[in-house]
Amino acid sequence: MFRNTIIVAGSGGQGALRVGQMIAYAAINEGNEATWLPSYGAEMRGGTANCSVVISDEEIPFAMVSQPGCCIVMNNASLAKFQAAIQPGGTLILDSSMVDAPVERTDLRVVRVPADVIAEEEGNSRGANMVLLGAYVAACGGISMDAVCQNIDHSFTGSKAKYAESNKRLARRGYELVASQGN
Amino acid sequence: MAKVLMKGNEAMAEAAIQAGCQAFFGYPITPQSEIPEYFSRELPPRGGLFLQAESEMAAMNMVMGASAAGGRVMTSTSGPGFCLKLEALAAMTLTRLPAVIVVVMRSGPAFGTMKAAQEDYRMCGNGGYRVVTMAPSDVQEAAAMVYEAFDIADQYRNPVVILADGMIGQMMGSVDFDRMPPRRENLPAKDWALRGSDSRGGKAQAILFPVGTAHYIEKNIAETELYPALIANETRVESIGVEDADIVLAAYGTASRMCRAAMETLKGELKLGLIRPKTLWPFPYEAFEAVNPKCKAIICPEINIMGQMIDDVKIAAAGRWPVSHVGDSRTDFLTPDAIVEKVRQVWKEVNA
Numbered sequence: 001m002f003r004n005t006i007i008v009a010g011s012g013g014q015g016a017l018r019v020g021q022m023i024a025y026a027a028i029n030e031g032n033e034a035t036w037l038p039s040y041g042a043e044m045r046g047g048t049a050n051c052s053v054v055i056s057d058e059e060i061p062f063a064m065v066s067q068p069g070c071c072i073v074m075n076n077a078s079l080a081k082f083q084a085a086i087q088p089g090g091t092l093i094l095d096s097s098m099v100d101a102p103v104e105r106t107d108l109r110v111v112r113v114p115a116d117v118i119a120e121e122e123g124n125s126r127g128a129n130m131v132l133l134g135a136y137v138a139a140c141g142g143i144s145m146d147a148v149c150q151n152i153d154h155s156f157t158g159s160k161a162k163y164a165e166s167n168k169r170l171a172r173r174g175y176e177l178v179a180s181q182g183n
Numbered sequence: 184m185a186k187v188l189m190k191g192n193e194a195m196a197e198a199a200i201q202a203g204c205q206a207f208f209g210y211p212i213t214p215q216s217e218i219p220e221y222f223s224r225e226l227p228p229r230g231g232l233f234l235q236a237e238s239e240m241a242a243m244n245m246v247m248g249a250s251a252a253g254g255r256v257m258t259s260t261s262g263p264g265f266c267l268k269l270e271a272l273a274a275m276t277l278t279r280l281p282a283v284i285v286v287v288m289r290s291g292p293a294f295g296t297m298k299a300a301q302e303d304y305r306m307c308g309n310g311g312y313r314v315v316t317m318a319p320s321d322v323q324e325a326a327a328m329v330y331e332a333f334d335i336a337d338q339y340r341n342p343v344v345i346l347a348d349g350m351i352g353q354m355m356g357s358v359d360f361d362r363m364p365p366r367r368e369n370l371p372a373k374d375w376a377l378r379g380s381d382s383r384g385g386k387a388q389a390i391l392f393p394v395g396t397a398h399y400i401e402k403n404i405a406e407t408e409l410y411p412a413l414i415a416n417e418t419r420v421e422s423i424g425v426e427d428a429d430i431v432l433a434a435y436g437t438a439s440r441m442c443r444a445a446m447e448t449l450k451g452e453l454k455l456g457l458i459r460p461k462t463l464w465p466f467p468y469e470a471f472e473a474v475n476p477k478c479k480a481i482i483c484p485e486i487n488i489m490g491q492m493i494d495d496v497k498i499a500a501a502g503r504w505p506v507s508h509v510g511d512s513r514t515d516f517l518t519p520d521a522i523v524e525k526v527r528q529v530w531k532e533v534n535a
Contacts, residue, residue: 021188021355028188028357036188036355061443062519063354 001058004142005065008132009050009082010074010095015129019072020051022133022155026147027055035063048078055142070140072132074115076101093135095128111139111178118173124166134174145175186359191322191351192217194358195259195285198326200225201360202333204283205254206232208245210264213297214349215287218259239264243271243284250280251391253376255333259285261349262303263294269306272342276312277401278391279375281336283329285345287352290486290516298516299349299437304463304491307344311402313410315417316344316463318435322356324461327363334367335417339409346463348486350437413465420467421459425474428456430526431504433471433496434484435460442484444519445526453530463492471499479533481506482525486517505533 006023010016017038024034037052052065070091073079075098083105086092092108097116115131130152137145149168156164189197196218199207207226209219219235226233232249236242242258249256260268265286275282286307290300307316315335319325325347332343377386393401425431432442432455439459446455456478458470474481481504483493490508497506509525510517 024355025188028186031186033357034188034355037350038353060356061447062440063350063356066518066520 001056002142003054003056003058003060004070004140005068005087006053006055006070006072006136006140007050007065007068007082007085008053008072008074009048009078010129011077012049014049014074014098015126016049016072016074016078017051019129019133019136020053022148022151023053023055023136023143025151025155026143029151030143030147032057032142033060035060037063037065048075048081050078050082070136072136074098074129074132079103091139093132093139095132097128109139111135111181113174113177115174118177119170122166122170122173124163124170127163127167127170130167130170131174134171134176135178136174137171138175138178145172185361186357188355189322189358190217190353190355191319191325191347192287192353193221194322194326194356195329195345195347195352196221196225197360198330198363199257199283199333200229200231201363202330203255204231204257204333206234206249206256207258208234208236208242208249208256209258210236210239210242210260212239212261212264214289214299214352215259215261215285217352218285218287239267240271243268246282246284247271247275247278247280250275250282251278251377253373253378255281255337257283257285257333259287261287261289262291262300262306265303265306269310272314273310273312274392275342276314276405277393277398279340279401280342280391281333281340282342283332283336283345284342285329285347288346288348290511297349299351299353299486300511300516301348301436301438301486301491303346304485307346307464312405313413313464314342314344315339315413315465316346317419318346318461318463319351320436320439320459322351322354323358323362325351326358326360328461331364334370337370337373338367339413340371341409341413346436348437417462418465418467418469419461420470421457421461422470422473423457423459424454425456425458425470425478427454428475428478429453430530431456431458431474431478431481432484432522432526433458433460433481433492435463435492438484438486438517441517441519441522445522448519448523449526453526455526460492463495466495466499468495468499471496474504476503478504480504480529482509482522482529483507484509484517484522484525487511
């Protein structure tokens with residue numbers, strides 16, 4: 001049995017909610033269970049936008065994550081907000097091109113990914129979240145890169161279809177960066 | 184159709200369309216606006232009618248009209264809109280018109296906040312009537328209940344309320360539309376429907392509102408036939424481990440999911456049972472007869488202050504066990520941690 005509890009947090013427009021959805025879709029497409037819960041309210045306007053994601057091969061008791069096993073953080077405000085909540089020994093994936101505040105917790109496995117820099121290199125500046133998605137797969141698993149890439153094809157259609165190839169490339173770069181670090 | 188990931192609101196709308204919903208009348212309000220959005224996109228191309236009314240009250244009156252014309256109809260709202268629909272809902276129970284009303288509760292009183300809550304329990308059945316009130320706890324169940332609600336409404340000629348909450352509406356979860364409840368056979372023909380002409384299988388005109396003695400006859404029929412049949416046939420509950428529980432939690436909807444998380448945390452510490460009413464009316468009083476006589480207490484977690492369902496739980500407990508509430512705190516709505524803390528506190532008290 002596995003159960004991954006994840007919080008993805010950034011500022012509005014960075015695509016944090018989308019990363020969470022992509023993880024959940026991939027899990028469902030592989031026959032597992034998933035829940036995705038957005039944080040809504042005043043936080044929608046500026047500040048942090050975040051979502052709870054749970055993926056498991058069993059029924060999920062509750063969709064809201066208060067102590068994530070993995071936290072994907074896309075800006076300093078989100079690091080400040082969620083750092084303390086991560087489970088002891090949990091994983092913190094940082095967009096290191098956006099987050100410059102120090103990580104105070106010493107018990108976490110910290111995965112630094114220059115997602116924005118990589119996305120700029122690929123000429124797809126809004127695709128930084130896809131780099132983090134790939135990094136998540138390498139760091140925490142529970143879903144495969146095949147499922148993620150299939151889902152990118154499925155999600156980016158019509159006028160957005162032109163981003164599918166580039167987004168898959170970005171997700172793979174995130175994956176390979178973390179996989180090659182072996183952590 | 185395989186398992187798909189959908190928002191609760193969208194899954195409820197899709198289930199309604201698959202159940203043959205022909206018309207939707209609504210008015211936007213968070214956290215249920217994805218329901219009218221989905222209908223506006225999906226229902227017209229699939230042969231139905233979507234209409235955004237000028238207010239919640241108008242939408243509900245349109246539901247009454249379309250139902251009187253024999254249609255399968257639905258509306259949805261949240262607490263601040265539901266109170267505006269109650270006048271027409273009450274009229275529909277008196278005139279015995281079927282419809283499905285989805286209420287996606289948020290935190291009040293009044294306009295309140297957008298956060299999920301369970302504060303409209305007592306709004307489902309004021310004014311001398313009862314309606315079947317179904318309480319889903321996840322996306323699959325929300326879809327299944329909406330799907331079945333249309334048949335229940337038509338079978339008994341009485342509206343059905345789906346009492347969901349903002350978390351079920353906003354969250355995405357898996358739903359498999361191949362796993363909907365079976366369609367009910369032999370539903371009564373709507374020979375009372377106002378279809379404009381006898382040739383269309385209905386009436387051209389009718390006075391639906393019973394007055395004078397007829398009013399009391401209708402109420403007597405409800406008390407002696409309709410409501411006993413609903414209680415006998417449509418009461419739903421899920422019970423987990425109550426026979427040997429030290430403490431039993433009684434909760435519905437999202438609060439029951441919080442209970443499941445709390446039960447995981449407390450595993451090994453004490454034996455917790457769960458009674459989860461899937462229908463709030465008819466309330467599953469019988470389920471409490473299976474509770475361990477040696478059980479020390481019942482705790483009723485609800486996403487509100489003071490508790491609302493707790494009154495029915497106390498009736499069911501009939502003084503055999505102390506019943507206490509845990510709900511919203513000074514800083515947040517109910518959480519699994521708050522349930523854990525309450526259980527530990529009560530356990531200490533009953534063992535003192």
